[in-house]
Amino acid sequence: MTPKALFAASATVALLFALPANAAELTIGFSQIGSESGWRAAETSVSKQEAAKRKVNLKIADAQQKQENQIKAIRSFIAQNVDAIFLAPVVSTGWDSVLKEAKEAKIPVVLLDRDIDPSGKELYLTAVTSDSVHEGAVAGDWLAKTVGDKACNVVELQGTVGASVAANRKKGFDTAVAKHPNLKVVRSQTGDFTRAKGKEVMESFIKAEGGGKNICAVYAHNDDMMVGAIQAMKEAGLKPGKDILTVSIDAVPDIFKAMVAGEANATVELTPNMAGPAFDVVAAFKEKGTVPPKWIQTESRLLTAADNPQKEYDSKKGLGY
Amino acid sequence: MTALLPRRGLAQILALIVILAVDRVVSPQFFDLRLQDGRLFGSLIDVLNRGTPVALLSLGMVLVIATRGIDLSVGAVMAICGAIAASLADSHGLPVVLAAALGAGLICGLWNGFLVAVLGMQPIVATLILMVAGRGIAQLITEGRIVTFSSPDLVWLGNGSVLGLPVPVAIALGMLILTGAVVRGSALGLLIEATGGNARASELAGVGTRAMILSVYVWCGVCAALAGVIAAADIMGADANNAGLWLELDAILAVVIGGTSLFGGRFSLVLAVLGALIIQTMNTGILLSGYPPEFNLLVKAAVVLAVLLLQSPKLSGFAGIMARLRGTKP
Amino acid sequence: MKGLPPVVITAFVLVAGFALCAVQFPNIASTRVVGNLLTDNAFLGIVATGMTFVIISGGIDLSVGSVIGFTTVFVALAIERWGVPPLVAFVAILVLSAGFGAAMGAIIHVFDLPPFIVTLAGMFLARGASFLLSTESVPITAPVYSTVSDFALRMPGGGRLTAVAIIMIVIVIGGALLLHLTRFGANVYALGGSRTTASLMGVAVGKMTVKIYMLSSLLAGIAGIVFSFYTSAGYSLSAVGVELDTIAAVVIGGTLLTGGQGSVIGTFLGVLIQGMIQTYINFDGTLSSWWTKIATGVLLFAFIALQQGLVALARRPVAKRAGAAS
Amino acid sequence: MENGLDPAPPLLEVRGISKSFGAVRALQEVDFTLRAGEIHALLGENGAGKSTLIKVVTGVFPRDAGIVRLGGEEVAPRSAKAALQVGIATVYQEVNLLPNLSVAQNLFLDRQPMRFGIVREGEMRRRAKTLLADFGLDIDVAAALGNYSVAIQHVTAIARAVDLSARVLILDEPTASLDRHEVEILFGIMRQLAKRGIGIVFVSHFLDQVYEISDRITVLRNGRLVGERETASLPRLDLIRMMLGRELAETTSVRASEGEHGAREVCASFENYGKAGYVAPFNLELRRGEVVGLAGLLGSGRTETARLVFGAERADGGQARVEGAPVRLQSPRDGVRHGFGYCPEERKTDGIVAELSVRENIVLALQAKRGLHRPLSRREQDEIAKRYVKMLDIRPPDPERPVGLLSGGNQQKVLLARWLATSPRLLVLDEPTRGIDVGAHAEIIRLIRELCDDGLALLVISSELDEIVTYSDRVVVLRDRAHVEELAGEAVDVGNILAAIAADSVTVALEAHT
Secondary structure, three states: OOHHHHHHHHHHHHHHHOOOOOOOOEEEEEEEOOOOOHHHHHHHHHHHHHHHHOOEEEEEEEOOOOHHHHHHHHHHHHHOOOOEEEEOOOOOOOOHHHHHHHHHOOOOEEEEEOOOOHHHHHHOOEEEEOOHHHHHHHHHHHHHHHHOOOOEEEEEEEOOOOOHHHHHHHHHHHHHHHOOOOEEEEEEEEOOOOHHHHHHHHHHHHHHOHHHOOOOEEEEOOHHHHHHHHHHHHHOOOOEOOOEEEEEEEOOHHHHHHHHOOOOOEEEEOOOOOHHHHHHHHHHHHHHOOOOOOEEEOOOOEEEHHHOHHHHHHHHHHHOO | OOOOOOOOOHHHHHHHHHHHHHHHHHOOOOOOOEEEOOEEEOHHHHHHHHHHHHHHHHHHHHHHHHOOOOOOOHHHHHHHHHHHHHHHHOOOOHHHHHHHHHHHHHHHHHHHHHHHHHOOOOHHHHHHHHHHHHHHHHHHHHOOOEEEOOOHHHHHHHHOEEOOEEHHHHHHHHHHHHHHHHHHHOOHHHHHHHHHHOHHHHHHOOOOHHHHHHHHHHHHHHHHHHHHHHHHHHHOEEEOOOOOOOHHHHHHHHHHHOOOOOOOOOOOHHHHHHHHHHHHHHHHHHHHHOOOHHHHHHHHHHHHHHHHHHHOOOOHHHHHHHHHHHOOOO | OOOHHHHHHHHHHHHHHHHHHHHHOHHHOOHHHHHHHHHHOHHHHHHHHHHHHHHHOOOOOOOHHHHHHHHHHHHHHHHHOOOOOHHHHHHHHHHHHHHHHHHHHHHHHHOOOOHHHHHHHHHHHHHHHHHHHOOOOEEOOOHHHHHHHHOEEEOOOOOEEEHHHHHHHHHHHHHHHHHHHOHHHHHHHHHHHOHHHHHHOOOOHHHHHHHHHHHHHHHHHHHHHHHHHHHOEEOOOOOOOHHHHHHHHHHHOOOOOOOOOOOHHHHHHHHHHHHHHHHHHHHHOOOOHHHHHHHHHHHHHHHHHHHHHHHHHHHOOOOOOOOOOO | OOOOOOOOOOOEEEEEEEEEEOOEEEEEEEEEEEOOOOEEEEEOOOOOOHHHHHHHHOOOOOOOEEEEEEOOEEEOOOOHHHHHHHOEEEEOOOOOOOOOOEHHHHHHOOOOOEEOOEEOHHHHHHHHHHHHHHOOOOOOOOOEHHHOOHHHHHHHHHHHHHHOOOOEEEEEOOOOOOOHHHHHHHHHHHHHHHHOOOEEEEEOOOHHHHHHHOOEEEEEEOOEEEEEEEHHHOOHHHHHHHHHOOOOOOOOOOOOOOOOHHHOOEEEEEEEEEEOOOEEEEEEEEEOOEEEEEEOOOOOOHHHHHHHHHOOOOOOEEEEEEOOEEEOOOOHHHHHHOOEEEEOOOHHHHHOOOOOEHHHHHHHHHHHHHOOOOOOOHHHHHHHHHHHHHHOOOOOOOOOOEHHHOOHHHHHHHHHHHHHOOOOOEEEEEOOOOOOOHHHHHHHHHHHHHHHHOOOEEEEEOOOHHHHHHHOOEEEEEEOOEEEEEEEHHHOOHHHHHHHHHOOHHHHHHHHHO
16 A cells, blocks of 8 residues: 555545534533434424523434443543533433543533433433323323223334333323223233334234224324324224324324314423523523422323314424434 | 246245244134125235235345345434325325335435445444434424324225225235346346356446445335335334334244345345245244234244254255255255 | 455554544544543444454344343343342353354354344344333343442543543453354354355354354443443343444455455454544534534445545556466 | 275275265165275266265255265265264365465364464464464465465365374365466375375366375266276276276377478567566467467466457557557457457356356357347347257257356357357467367367367467377466477477476476475
């Protein structure tokens, strides 16, 4: 190999790396899970908007749904000496040692969207999250209230097997439903949080439950799966929202579209604006040393066809879902 | 008797029958069929319909594997082409949408083929590049969101029916016939098998082996594009994050279950598609069974191993049964 | 030594890449980042060492990511729920994973099936088994875990050489010695050259196949334990897709997927190159999810193309050996 | 060698060996005796059972009946490895070593000198060096074996076998890919080993070599023992009769009367054609109905010339013409398009597609020439296959049989058929008779003549000078990657060719080794 060729090769690589870095008053590193769903994409874009509003230099590291990548990202944020680190943990465990490093480096950490295991309580400043068990419970309570005393067979579309949100939303729903013996979860399968799988699984539920006649309601761990399930019901000649009740979680724009069409009944909102409050907390902490409460819970609003779904749709459709 | 049974493929057909029988046990209504809105409705149709993407992928993959290659990027190509189709669907007519999506698949295939045939990269690595980058490209097109559309033409592609059969199934069938006609009707099949069997010898016999290799990757890209369009049409939206995720493994599995060797050479389109159906029959069965989803992968692993062992040349007992059925001596 | 030129080239690519990164982000050129690079990629380095053996022998092992996942869950449950002492749990999982690899190797050999497919089934099996154990992530609170994960040798400049990094380095060195200095290592190359010939030359091909996959799964098990140290938890979804990162690292490291050539040191450098790409992307912090993927793909291509080009360049002047008898 | 009267039991004694594959009886009651210190040729046509016998003795195949005694003790190895352990080593035609490993590793694989579980690399190399020195090789043993010539690989394989304390050394077609000079070296080594008391079984198709080196000959035919003779007392014709079971002239000399070729039409010509570092620029004219032989040592540029002529390698200078018109030969496809055909030397790696059927292998080049869009229908394919299977007497006459299952001679015929089906104007044959049994050998030579008489131009490479002299109208002699002499008419004879090859260097080398 000649030195010339090496130089040329290096120059090519250099071009790839030559992206400008910008400066701002506050630099915050955000270890985002990935972009596995529309909701996640919305959270990322809302975070960017909120950062721009406050003139914060936000460095987002996308972990492609892998914890190891998130840990790597936090380590490189520490190495860059950022002012604060936001973490949307992909899983609740396994953060102790890397968060200890952040603490040693005196960088405050704020959890977004999801909490971590209680053992790590003193390692972060605060957590801005919803309560996913509560979300499931809200969905369950709505269903119980809507159905009343009638016997009702519920089918459940679970999230990805092993995902803590899926487990929590299942747990919350099960607890709420358990209080009403007339409600029975007859089938439960994973739809991997995706539309395609949600549709496929719903198709098989319909076949297995007498062409859908035995199903009175569907509960999906997220709206995307429900959108797929609604299509499956329609193709089977069923009327979602009427023949079969639907309740799901997240409040993405498309579920409101379905509500407008009368094909969906209820959703539980998970706000994508977790970064906004977090920025304020960090700013207050940096300037005045205000120590925030350990948990800033976001609201889990229940939204139904009665809550002007068209307006909700219009307000959300530009957020990058 | 001998004439009626295919030369190969008995193991696959037997496997399919066994899995169908198991499905019937876990779900008594498995074979029920009825007409719903002019379209057949039932679990069997679900198997065909849901099996379509993998069947389409395996049509391209089997040719790639016949040349001793492998294409890990098909899932990502599905995502790219689905995203393109969905983005254009509401502003352009179906021909433009299809042309754009299939054209993108063709370009992806050309890229893979270029890396393998011209730059001489190992197929696994060469296609790994597009596997990683391709999903990013798809997300770039959709900007990470699920791009929905309402174009009735494209929706029909996913949910319509032709003569009672879902459109995707008809398309897959059409592609099988088309690929079969192109490959076996021209000399392509022979030249691909020769290239995969012995590339050096084929080159010296005047076969344009590079062109063969390039063309199979291109075809694989086109098949993946079609699968991507159908997947998008099915859910009336392009989900760049999840469309075709890990389907490359299912497609490779389908080809191998279909009896084509990963070391290239002889291939069978029909058996590859049959392999895809075996996988889907199993998946649908799992969904119908009502077992907790934690078991899904275990069942899949067990079935895959069982089907492979059935095919293993070393299992002489089974070979004996096969031979007796064919009326010849082992 | 075998496979030296590709290793030298990979090393050059690593150093040049690191220098370029450091030019843009001076913070990268610190012992802290180097320490992070070693710690964060420890499990990858360990599992890639095993994969190197498999690939040199002409095989492939797609099950390693799932084995890591299973290991973390098993270890966590054993320690936290079943009250097993950590060391016993480690021994148990290592025996289990080695047995798993041996079984895959045996199936590959006895039934003459392609490793790609057998280990793919193994991948489903191990992941499915970890779902069965627990779908929740299980934190590990055993004191040995905090001791190990807090242990670190301080390097000048604030860098930390952590326990898991040390374990990885030891395994890489051990793997290199095993591959290049022992009879087992020579047999691995022999298998990659030609299984039939190796068999005719007296290599017990069946036993070797079993041992190689056993080694790979064993190292995946160790990587799983390291991963559980790294995260102090067991989680059934951990290390999804790691098999592809591993294969990419091995290939970037100059090992041929067709078998017969390669080195553990090259693989180690390949792991570091991948880690460096990620570090760069994290430092930049402006790349959205999709640009991250595209950039990773482009860089992967750039490294492989650069390496192939350099190898071709390095080979050109060497005239074919005449090799006449005395 | 010792005299034939041996009081001690023979070194290797095979009695009443039978072996069937399904309904096919590959070996029936075969006896074979090998004495210590003798070189014993095992001969027979392809399919006579030589390979089966070797594989049964070395335990690769289990035997149905019979016993094997080694030094009077009954042995029954279950595998090649077990055979090696009792002292029976086999070196096959395709060198069964690993090209990606170093020479030293190849010699000591699975038995490297060890200390504390670690291979003593230095010690291993030293020992490898010493070992090979015994065989007259002084090479860098740390380099990969694949970097060396086939001859060196063969010697390495023999050295490994001998060093494994083999008492019986079976050499299956060891000389097939060696040039004359290398054969001399190998024979020297064989004689030396025989002196040490090792019994050598020598399987070869080269009868000259058999007469040159062997002490006794055992002939098999159709799985049965025909007989065992002292080489010195067995006339060549009798031997051939034993092998074939019928009368046959050893070679048929049907060289066309000279003087005619000057008038023949030139079908392809090459002026100053060559490639730097490959073959020096040469001039070559190929005429219809004429055989041009290429003679020279292995590595002298014969195969290289053939590949340039066919287009498998690009020339970097000179002009090729077909029927007078200038053409560019950039790839095999160009060659095929201009009506050239090329049967490469390495049938298995460069010739046949083993998995495909005889029919598919035959139509491959024709189909490639016609292009994708003009496929041969199955009926046409069947007809072509049938025609050539009959014409060339390909056995078994089943066009659907995978070609990999055919014998070497029949594979060669399939390759010939592949090119004949394209109706070529020029056929390049690289070692067409290598590794082929006597019957097929003669047939292929006859075919070459017939093709030539049909108006084809032929360029034939062969290491067997007797053979090349038999069919060639002209012979081009190569040395050191250059065409050094062209012999025509009366001048074509072995002596002249040898003289041209030898020139200076080789005679010296030959003397040094004998």
